[in-house]
Amino acid sequence: MKRKLLSFLLFAAVAIYAIVTLINQQITLNRYKDEQAKLTQQIKEEEDYKKNLVATKDNVNSEQFIEEMAREKLDMYLPTEKVYIDTGM
Numbered sequence: 001m002k003r004k005l006l007s008f009l010l011f012a013a014v015a016i017y018a019i020v021t022l023i024n025q026q027i028t029l030n031r032y033k034d035e036q037a038k039l040t041q042q043i044k045e046e047e048d049y050k051k052n053l054v055a056t057k058d059n060v061n062s063e064q065f066i067e068e069m070a071r072e073k074l075d076m077y078l079p080t081e082k083v084y085i086d087t088g089m
Contacts, residue, residue, distance in 0.1 A: 070076040
C-alpha cells in the first residue's frame with residue numbers, strides 16, 4: 001500500500017512538472033512569435049525606407065528635384081513666378 005501511494009505521488013509530481021514545463025515553453029514560444037512578427041514588420045518598414053532612399057538618390061540630379069529643394073530649403077523661385085506672402089498670421 002505504501003509503495004503504491006509512493007508510486008502515485010511520484011507519478012503525480014512528474015506529471016505536474018511536465019505540465020508546468022509545457023506551459024512555460026508555450027508562453028516563451030508565444031513571446032518569440034510576437035517578437036518575430038514585430039521584427040518582420042520592422043524589416044518591411046526599413047525595406048520601404050530603403051526603396052524611398054534609392055528613388056531619391058536616382059532623382060537627386062533631376063531638374064524637378066533641384067527645383068523642389070530650392071523652393072523648400074532655400075525659398076528660391078523661378079524669375080517668372082509670383083510669390084505671395086500671407087501676412088495675416
